[in-house]
Amino acid sequence: MTAAMRPQASACPACSAAPAAEALAAAQEPTEAHIVLSLPTIHCAACMSTVEQALNASDAVRSARVNLTMKRVSVEADPELTAADIIPLVEGAGYEAHELDTTAITATQTDRAGRELLMRLAVAGFASMNVMLLSVAVWSGAEGPTRDMFHWISAAIVIPAVAFSAQPFFKNAWTALKAGHLNMDVPISLAILLALVTSLWETSLSGEHAYFDAAMALTFFLLTGRYLDHRTRSVARSAAEELAALEVPRAWRVSDSGEEQVNVAELRVGDILRVRPGGRMPVDGEIVEGTSELDRSLLTGETLPVFAEPGTTISAGEVNLTGPLLVRASAVGRDTSLHRMADLVAVAESGRSRYTSLADKAAKLYAPGVHILSALAFVGWYLWSGDLRIALNIAAAVLIITCPCALGLAVPAVTTAASGRLFKQGLLIKDATALERLAQIDTVVFDKTGTLTAGTPDLTNLDDFTRCDLEIALALSQGSAHPLSQSLTAAAREAGVTPADVTDIQEVPGHGTQGLWQGQMVRLGRAAWVGAGSHAMTSAWLRVGDGPAQAFTFTDRLRDGAEEAVRALQESGKKVILMSGDTTAAVEALATRLGIEQWLAEALPQDKATRIEALTEQGAKVLMVGDGLNDTAALTAAHASISPASALDAARVASDIVLLGGTLDPIPDAIETARKATRRIRENFTIATWYNIIAVPLAIAGLCSPLIAALAMSASSITVSLNALRLR
Amino acid sequence: MNILTYLIPISLVLGCAGLGFFVFTLRSNQYDDPEGDAQRILSGDYDDKPKG
Numbered sequence: 001m002t003a004a005m006r007p008q009a010s011a012c013p014a015c016s017a018a019p020a021a022e023a024l025a026a027a028q029e030p031t032e033a034h035i036v037l038s039l040p041t042i043h044c045a046a047c048m049s050t051v052e053q054a055l056n057a058s059d060a061v062r063s064a065r066v067n068l069t070m071k072r073v074s075v076e077a078d079p080e081l082t083a084a085d086i087i088p089l090v091e092g093a094g095y096e097a098h099e100l101d102t103t104a105i106t107a108t109q110t111d112r113a114g115r116e117l118l119m120r121l122a123v124a125g126f127a128s129m130n131v132m133l134l135s136v137a138v139w140s141g142a143e144g145p146t147r148d149m150f151h152w153i154s155a156a157i158v159i160p161a162v163a164f165s166a167q168p169f170f171k172n173a174w175t176a177l178k179a180g181h182l183n184m185d186v187p188i189s190l191a192i193l194l195a196l197v198t199s200l201w202e203t204s205l206s207g208e209h210a211y212f213d214a215a216m217a218l219t220f221f222l223l224t225g226r227y228l229d230h231r232t233r234s235v236a237r238s239a240a241e242e243l244a245a246l247e248v249p250r251a252w253r254v255s256d257s258g259e260e261q262v263n264v265a266e267l268r269v270g271d272i273l274r275v276r277p278g279g280r281m282p283v284d285g286e287i288v289e290g291t292s293e294l295d296r297s298l299l300t301g302e303t304l305p306v307f308a309e310p311g312t313t314i315s316a317g318e319v320n321l322t323g324p325l326l327v328r329a330s331a332v333g334r335d336t337s338l339h340r341m342a343d344l345v346a347v348a349e350s351g352r353s354r355y356t357s358l359a360d361k362a363a364k365l366y367a368p369g370v371h372i373l374s375a376l377a378f379v380g381w382y383l384w385s386g387d388l389r390i391a392l393n394i395a396a397a398v399l400i401i402t403c404p405c406a407l408g409l410a411v412p413a414v415t416t417a418a419s420g421r422l423f424k425q426g427l428l429i430k431d432a433t434a435l436e437r438l439a440q441i442d443t444v445v446f447d448k449t450g451t452l453t454a455g456t457p458d459l460t461n462l463d464d465f466t467r468c469d470l471e472i473a474l475a476l477s478q479g480s481a482h483p484l485s486q487s488l489t490a491a492a493r494e495a496g497v498t499p500a501d502v503t504d505i506q507e508v509p510g511h512g513t514q515g516l517w518q519g520q521m522v523r524l525g526r527a528a529w530v531g532a533g534s535h536a537m538t539s540a541w542l543r544v545g546d547g548p549a550q551a552f553t554f555t556d557r558l559r560d561g562a563e564e565a566v567r568a569l570q571e572s573g574k575k576v577i578l579m580s581g582d583t584t585a586a587v588e589a590l591a592t593r594l595g596i597e598q599w600l601a602e603a604l605p606q607d608k609a610t611r612i613e614a615l616t617e618q619g620a621k622v623l624m625v626g627d628g629l630n631d632t633a634a635l636t637a638a639h640a641s642i643s644p645a646s647a648l649d650a651a652r653v654a655s656d657i658v659l660l661g662g663t664l665d666p667i668p669d670a671i672e673t674a675r676k677a678t679r680r681i682r683e684n685f686t687i688a689t690w691y692n693i694i695a696v697p698l699a700i701a702g703l704c705s706p707l708i709a710a711l712a713m714s715a716s717s718i719t720v721s722l723n724a725l726r727l728r
Numbered sequence: 729m730n731i732l733t734y735l736i737p738i739s740l741v742l743g744c745a746g747l748g749f750f751v752f753t754l755r756s757n758q759y760d761d762p763e764g765d766a767q768r769i770l771s772g773d774y775d776d777k778p779k780g
Contacts, residue, residue: 068764
């Protein structure tokens with residue numbers, strides 16, 4: 001057999017070598033490009049078909065399928081096609097699209113743990129349905145050999161099913177016991193096992209009460225809770241991975257052989273990189289060629305761009321504004337200042353680690369309580385009746401009744417419902433306890449640049465200029481890609497200004513634009529270049545001939561929903577504070593505009609964190625909303641934290657909740673939803689406790705039949721789940 | 729009561745068939761996009777020119 005499988009020896013080695021090499025080459029060359037795009041704005045059936053039709057209309061696209069749950073489209077296309085070719089197609093159809101790094105999201109596609117759990121849940125569901133059917137016959141009066149036979153069949157179904165389905169509980173309980181402490185899984189495992197053992201014993205003695213159905217139903221309900229919990233987490237995790245995947249890390253490396261696009265991970269110290277205007281610095285380093293301006297707002301909170309020329313040191317995360325730059329890398333990847341700062345944050349004590357979740361609090365009270373109760377019942381009955389069989393039966397009944405079915409569902413059902421609702425509003429809950437912490441908030445601290453403001457400038461003093469000056473300014477600004485120029489152009493066009501006849505226009509990267517107007521030199525640009533003093537606000541200066549320099553001043557445009565969010569928070573009685581690394585004048589202006597009374601300007605990253613810690617010590621529960629690297633320490637120190645999706649990766653990692661859309665609107669709603677969710681969790685605990693209070697005395701008194709156990713268990717689980725669903 | 733010798737195995741077989749079917753749906757990625765599938769069934773588009 002093996003001999004026949006072996007390829008035949010050929011007389012001509014080249015004859016077989018050539019096709020083999022071709023086959024090898026064909027295998028290595030990708031026959032099809034797999035591109036994944038994130039579509040944050042799709043929400044309905046029409047959206048799906050529009051996007052799919054738009055993509056399928058292109059001949060290069062082989063197939064496109066939208067996943068509405070993940071808000072993604074995956075495209076199989078001809079190998080030469082890149083995401084840059086496809087994005088315009090989707091945008092043409094009217095939807096926002098971003099490329100996703102396929103290597104970063106592969107992990108979510110094979111969610112093996114989730115599938116395994118679902119499989120166990122399915123087996124448990126199947127087994128409990130069948131066993132319940134048999135049990136109904138027993139409850140309705142089957143007797144003698146029929147009852148025994150039903151019990152034996154139940155045992156035959158339940159024992160293998162439990163052995164497969166309940167493994168997660170057994171494993172967790174075992175690890176906890178080995179480490180010498182109790183968790184929720186210890187009483188669960190004990191209840192399941194004890195129920196099985198006593199039932200087997202009872203059945204072998206043709207006893208009346210067997211708890212096979214209870215053991216199985218218990219496993220089923222608890223697995224449901226586990227599965228919900230797992231799903232909420234994996235949805236959050238995959239969305240978080242998606243955010244990381246959105247920043248496809250690429251850089252242009254310049255070498256002797258020319259320019260090539262490389263992955264940031266492949267960069268080495270000493271590499272020369274080209275950073276185009278609008279690009280973000282991929283490394284720490286030094287400028288070797290070119291002049292430009294740098295936007296450091298994400299790192300420091302400053303809104304004023306900084307002048308950059310050869311010799312200026314730059315750090316990763318800064319944005320190049322005007323001219324192309326050549327940069328020599330001095331630190332790459334994990335060694336960049338960006339990553340070092342992110343690592344510092346990890347050392348800071350986080351609001352997250354200080355918090356004990358409601359579920360943990362309940363478990364701490366609950367686990368020892370259950371064991372003591374059932375041990376007491378066992379000892380009491382054994383001493384009173386002297387019958388081991390009765391005592392063991394009672395102990396098993398107590399364990400089953402008190403078993404935390406409802407408790408196991410109480411929290412996951414609510415968090416699933418609440419995070420689903422928040423996800424629809426554009427909020428991604430990253431941390432399991434974030435909802436509970438968010439509900440306790442009484443103080444909200446906002447960062448300025450990039451959080452309350454959108455990071456795009458708005459011209460403020462158009463009216464201070466003569467028509468003639470505006471025409472010159474427009475002529476100079478309209479050709480430039482600098483954000484200030486673009487804003488100036490937009491404002492001037494809106495005011496109906498037509499560009500003056502300026503000739504010889506040239507942009508001097510890093511400085512501004514100049515030209516000739518009626519024989520005079522006209523310049524629009526940085527203060528020093530134009531020959532003017534300085535201004536507290538972000539400004540661009542215009543100078544006509546030898547006349548005085550005049551400043552166009554800009555403020556940051558407010559982020560959508562910023563005013564509404566601040567007002568709603570203040571109306572609901574929360575203290576709103578503004579903290580920024582920007583200049584006092586800029587921060588004060590924004591604070592007055594939004595009606596924020598407390599503000600702090602020129603704050604260093606450490607100041608922000610210290611301020612938040614001071615507030616926490618005074619008993620305030622602080623919610624920090626920020627996006628920059630200078631906010632990360634503060635985000636970590638706060639009781640709960642939110643960052644917009646536009647934030648740096650480091651800031652998103654440090655925060656519990658990520659705002660997926662561009663607006664701040666959902667924040668007040670989110671706090672309200674979190675409150676409701678926490679209230680539901682408490683209600684669920686109360687419901688579960690009442691079921692126990694009613695059923696436990698029955699169990700201890702020995703009056704609890706398997707029927708009562710099954711009813712109590714199912715009824716409490718169902719009420720708890722329904723209560724959680726009210727959040728939707 | 730002899731009917732039980734048929735009914736119980738039949739119910740078990742039916743249950744197993746259901747379980748097997750569920751395992752099949754799980755294996756063939758039918759739970760990857762529950763929301764999208766729920767919406768897709770309402771879509772009135774017909775794919776007139778399916779790409780091979």
